[in-house]
Amino acid sequence: MSTAAFRELLGTQLPVIQAPMAGAQGSEMAIAVCNAGALGSLPCALLSPEAMRAELKKICEGTAQPYNVNFFAHRRPVFDEFRETAWRALLRRYFHELGLAEPAVRREGEREPFGEAQLEVLSQFRPRVVSFHFGLPEPALLEGVRKLGARVISSATTVDEARWLEQQGVDGIIAQGLEAGGHRGHFLSHDLTLQMGTFALLPQIVSAVRVPVIAAGGVVDARGVKAALDLGAAAVQSGTAYLLCPEARISAQHRQALTGPGARHTALTNLFTGRPARSIVNRIMSELGPLHASVPEFPLAGNTLAPLRAEGSRLGVSDFSPLWAGQNASVCQSVSAAEVTLALAAGAILD
Amino acid sequence: MSTAAFRELLGTQLPVIQAPMAGAQGSEMAIAVCNAGALGSLPCALLSPEAMRAELKKICEGTAQPYNVNFFAHRRPVFDEFRETAWRALLRRYFHELGLAEPAVRREGEREPFGEAQLEVLSQFRPRVVSFHFGLPEPALLEGVRKLGARVISSATTVDEARWLEQQGVDGIIAQGLEAGGHRGHFLSHDLTLQMGTFALLPQIVSAVRVPVIAAGGVVDARGVKAALDLGAAAVQSGTAYLLCPEARISAQHRQALTGPGARHTALTNLFTGRPARSIVNRIMSELGPLHASVPEFPLAGNTLAPLRAEGSRLGVSDFSPLWAGQNASVCQSVSAAEVTLALAAGAILD
Numbered sequence: 235m236s237t238a239a240f241r242e243l244l245g246t247q248l249p250v251i252q253a254p255m256a257g258a259q260g261s262e263m264a265i266a267v268c269n270a271g272a273l274g275s276l277p278c279a280l281l282s283p284e285a286m287r288a289e290l291k292k293i294c295e296g297t298a299q300p301y302n303v304n305f306f307a308h309r310r311p312v313f314d315e316f317r318e319t320a321w322r323a324l325l326r327r328y329f330h331e332l333g334l335a336e337p338a339v340r341r342e343g344e345r346e347p348f349g350e351a352q353l354e355v356l357s358q359f360r361p362r363v364v365s366f367h368f369g370l371p372e373p374a375l376l377e378g379v380r381k382l383g384a385r386v387i388s389s390a391t392t393v394d395e396a397r398w399l400e401q402q403g404v405d406g407i408i409a410q411g412l413e414a415g416g417h418r419g420h421f422l423s424h425d426l427t428l429q430m431g432t433f434a435l436l437p438q439i440v441s442a443v444r445v446p447v448i449a450a451g452g453v454v455d456a457r458g459v460k461a462a463l464d465l466g467a468a469a470v471q472s473g474t475a476y477l478l479c480p481e482a483r484i485s486a487q488h489r490q491a492l493t494g495p496g497a498r499h500t501a502l503t504n505l506f507t508g509r510p511a512r513s514i515v516n517r518i519m520s521e522l523g524p525l526h527a528s529v530p531e532f533p534l535a536g537n538t539l540a541p542l543r544a545e546g547s548r549l550g551v552s553d554f555s556p557l558w559a560g561q562n563a564s565v566c567q568s569v570s571a572a573e574v575t576l577a578l579a580a581g582a583i584l585d
Numbered sequence: 586m587s588t589a590a591f592r593e594l595l596g597t598q599l600p601v602i603q604a605p606m607a608g609a610q611g612s613e614m615a616i617a618v619c620n621a622g623a624l625g626s627l628p629c630a631l632l633s634p635e636a637m638r639a640e641l642k643k644i645c646e647g648t649a650q651p652y653n654v655n656f657f658a659h660r661r662p663v664f665d666e667f668r669e670t671a672w673r674a675l676l677r678r679y680f681h682e683l684g685l686a687e688p689a690v691r692r693e694g695e696r697e698p699f700g701e702a703q704l705e706v707l708s709q710f711r712p713r714v715v716s717f718h719f720g721l722p723e724p725a726l727l728e729g730v731r732k733l734g735a736r737v738i739s740s741a742t743t744v745d746e747a748r749w750l751e752q753q754g755v756d757g758i759i760a761q762g763l764e765a766g767g768h769r770g771h772f773l774s775h776d777l778t779l780q781m782g783t784f785a786l787l788p789q790i791v792s793a794v795r796v797p798v799i800a801a802g803g804v805v806d807a808r809g810v811k812a813a814l815d816l817g818a819a820a821v822q823s824g825t826a827y828l829l830c831p832e833a834r835i836s837a838q839h840r841q842a843l844t845g846p847g848a849r850h851t852a853l854t855n856l857f858t859g860r861p862a863r864s865i866v867n868r869i870m871s872e873l874g875p876l877h878a879s880v881p882e883f884p885l886a887g888n889t890l891a892p893l894r895a896e897g898s899r900l901g902v903s904d905f906s907p908l909w910a911g912q913n914a915s916v917c918q919s920v921s922a923a924e925v926t927l928a929l930a931a932g933a934i935l936d
Contacts, residue, residue: 392849413782413785427853431784433784433802433809433912433913434911434912437808438915451782458784458816460815461816498743560785565788
């Protein structure tokens with residue numbers, strides 16, 4: 235699969251997608267990347283339909299290039315009183331320490347799965363690419379996206395997931411290796427031993443499907459892009475490489491963690507949202523263990539944690555906040571999103 | 586770091602090391618690989634000094650090319666009665682099921698760390714390369730190896746371990762990514778969240794040290810070799826790719842597992858030896874969970890498990906035996922070790 239196949243598919247000059255990073259970036263990042271010749275992405279998991287519309291409007295004003303709009307495709311969680319109780323018991327000592335009251339119980343999460351409201355906003359913008367994480371939305375919704383003319387791509391973390399996505403007719407598959415920062419995209423099984431490093435996952439998916447495969451997980455520079463293309467990728471998706479850009483919207487604590495020696499130590503944790511995601515190890519991950527069985531279902535875990543995160547931020551500490559990053563975070567640099575894009579693309583010999 | 590640096594160091598034509606796989610191969614494999622132009626390895630962790638001498642004699646008769654002799658450099662375990670008791674309680678149901686008596690308690694493990702006896706045998710053969718896993722032996726022993734004229738290489742699973750090895754004066758470092766089959770080589774920390782995929786570990790070690798870096802973990806074919814060299818490796822070490830060769834000495838059950846659909850599902854497990862190692866998931870791993878806190882220290886865990894393994898083998902089942910394999914096991918083929926070697930080397934453009 236050549237990079238030409240990818241460019242034909244997505245309409246961009248360079249075989250690079252800037253990974254959508256909900257909470258860490260918005261339209262500025264997407265615009266900068268699109269204007270540099272790669273595919274910029276707008277993550278919408280944390281946006282209301284109104285906020286999404288405002289961001290998409292900015293993108294259309296800021297660039298004439300194709301862009302990607304990204305959604306989570308999880309199913310709404312079922313509130314479980316016992317897990318919530320266990321979770322509160324685990325967090326109680328931190329509420330005591332910070333002198334905070336526990337928040338009221340909420341039965342809905344902060345992250346919206348893709349639905350009718352989002353489709354309605356998309357119909358006004360007709361983006362070239364729509365990407366999903368955690369599988370795909372229900373068939374009727376997916377069909378709605380296709381009817382807008384969008385190319386659809388989604389993440390696979392196993393060969394089974396890649397084959398399933400191909401059967402649903404996606405136009406491209408993001409092979410998300412274990413090195414990747416943020417949420418694992420797995421959706422057919424929650425068994426983490428099934429998750430593979432990029433060096434194993436990528437060639438196996440390339441062999442298993444016929445659609446273009448986009449490599450994600452540990453790709454942060456030109457040599458990584460070259461290696462990913464050697465392993466059969468048609469393009470790469472890189473997130474961590476962009477985290478230190480001025481266009482990113484991360485906290486001062488997150489930025490500090492990314493530039494410190496701790497950036498080499500990440501772990502998969504479910505503490506922040508209920509789903510395993512890769513973060514630089516911080517206090518709560520060390521103290522409770524990064525993966526805990528008592529954490530409420532995604533994304534409900536974040537509700538009870540929210541006051542601790544807010545107070546931590548106010549105090550300037552990262553004890554309770556996710557520090558999303560991939561395993562190659564330690565090589566990232568504080569340069570513009572355009573520079574990161576061109577540095578990555580230098581690894582691709584365009585055919 | 587060019588592959589020429591590696592060839593100068595190790596004296597082989599091709600930038601490929603056949604990974605030493607204790608229990609899975611002996612001199613036949615090493616000879617075949619050496620004669621094909623790469624560096625064949627003799628794993629000695631499970632060999633008595635006498636057996637080691639016999640195998641080395643065969644290698645010297647079978648090839649005039651340089652070869653590698655590999656040892657474990659762990660410290661002898663301290664027997665812990667409480668862990669042994671807990672371990673036996675976990676295994677009891679299997680002894681009942683198979684109608685076997687529990688074996689007598691043994692306070693010594695089956696795997697020998699490198700010591701005076703091994704050094705004495707080496708002095709009669711003066712191999713070009715000696716490699717270690719789990720760190721390095723005590724300084725006096727290491728000095729003894731050097732005095733024989735051997736180049737010394739060892740595995741690093743973190744940047745800290747790579748720097749430590751360089752400080753001890755090793756001639757090359759094997760960057761062992763998380764995809765690799767068999768035992769993880771970590772020795773400075775047992776925290777598994779520190780373990781990285783090859784796509785992250787390899788370039789970080791390449792940037793951190795000045796000695797040649799050998800990529801291991803997920804490298805099973807030419808495209809993998811090309812990708813590893815792109816990421817800065819001077820050579821690759823590949824084990825899983827050789828497991829199905831006629832020169833391998835694996836059980837029929839192991840061979841069957843490697844060619845079945847289950848080969849895609851490996852996990853790190855400490856059940857077989859007490860140290861985390863990657864195996865295809867089998868019955869005992871599924872039932873007890875692959876990583877268990879009650880397992881005796883390496884390599885003592887294997888003692889109590891031994892009768893179950895033996896009876897399982899007799900019955901033709903792999904329920905209690907390790908099925909060592911890397912995450913890319915599913916792409917391996919039943920061809921000769923020479924063919925595997927040349928297929929790997931096709932990914933390297935020799936300079």
